Amino acid sequence: MKKNVYAIALAFLGLGSFSAQAQDQRMAKTDPALITPGRTCATMxxxxxxMAADPSxxxxxxxxxxxxxxxLSSPATANRIGAVVTIPVVVHVLYNTTAQNVSDAMITAQLDVLNKDFSKTNTDAGLVPTMFAGLAANTNVQFVLAKRTPTGAATTGIVRKQTKVSxxxxxxxxxxxxxxxxxxxDATKYLNLWVCxxxxxxxxxxxxPGGSPATDGVVVLYSSLPGGTAKPYDKGRTATHEVGHWLNLRHIWGDASCGNDLVSDTPTQQTANYGCPAxxxxxxxNQGDMSMNYMDYTDDACMYMFSTGQASRMNALFASGGARAGLVTSQGGVAPRMTATAAEVAMYPNPASNVLNLSLPATKAGKGWTVTVYDLRGHEMKQATYNGQGQVQVAQLPKGLYQMTVSDGQQTLRQRFEKQ
Ligand SMILES: [Zn+2]
Structure with a gap:
């Protein structure tokens, strides 16, 4: 059984041969005059x-x-069911015109759509036909804008960049x-979402999952965000569909005529559905295509479910050894802790294991800061060394709580931190 799934997967992944017909379809797609009207996702x-560029x-x-x-074949999998994974998201906004520089409100609305769609709390979930109602799933995957960068600094999770590329x-x-x-x-800690x-x-x-970390993530058209101008794809479901791919979901029709989407509870269907099919x-x-599945090609208003099988397939990535397991322990969604005693000094990460980063204001005395680390009894810890440029090496410190003083000769700030 396991072998069969593996063999199907290998065939699906193109280790078998592509049919001439599929080749024709791909070629036809590149001709703008022949583009089918309707949703266009270029993931496959x-x-x-x-795959052509990288045989591995x-x-x-x-x-x-x-x-x-x-x-999926192990009983231990059940342990993860019910546990929510919250994925830190960094949104890269690349804009050439003002309209492309989507607002913070649109980005927040997009995260909201993702969270509702992935938790089956979308307002249109009730439209799922009775035949599939029992299959509609809360995937237990959630999303939050990043609150700290890969180096531990505070962030809004939104990077805006003007570009000459139109x-x-x-x-x-x-x-x-x-x-x-x-x-x-870092793709092991964040979902990268490019909006352009x-x-x-x-x-x-x-x-x-499995691709190069440098290109890992999702790209969406700026006007597909909720409230955008890409009608009828203006409710943020493009991101839901693409994040589905990023979490290893295939198109619902299996990208072939009556193809296999590697999920057992989605009916086999002939091809993509467009618009809003009855x-x-x-x-x-089959007894009806699951055209209201986010992984079909229907309009935003006409897709409103993931299936239980799709949810399980996505969640397998978060199990130990899974391709997206790093996201489970990512601290990207947790704000770096600010000091309580001296608001001007930021210290991160805390707890720290190797390097403690300091964000220090200009010194009033005009000289550099000296940083000294003490244990809680006041003994100076020589193992912790300050490099003079905002970083304290703490790798050699035993685990525990410490006190740090930051002084420029005129003022001294004190702060506690934890060595992990
Ligand atoms: Zn797609």
């Missing part, structure tokens, strides 16, 4: 290009499939500062 095209990607993705199959493609330039975009933050003006009528694309739309001998 990007995957194919990445298929193997890494096959490993993710193997791990997923193992987790329109972006799927070549991942938007994820590179050198190419006019903005570099990814995607060209070619694209709404978005994502990278599956239920049931019967194909491939």
């Amino acid at each position: 095209e990007v995957l194919e290009a990445q 990607l298929a193997q890494r993705m096959a490993k993710v499939e193997q791990q997923t199959a193992e987790v 329109s972006w493609s799927t070549n991942d330039a938007v994820k590179s500062s050198k190419r006019g975009g903005d570099d990814a933050w 003006n995607l060209g070619q009528g694209l709404l978005g694309y994502a990278q599956f 239920f049931p739309h019967v194909t491939c001998n």
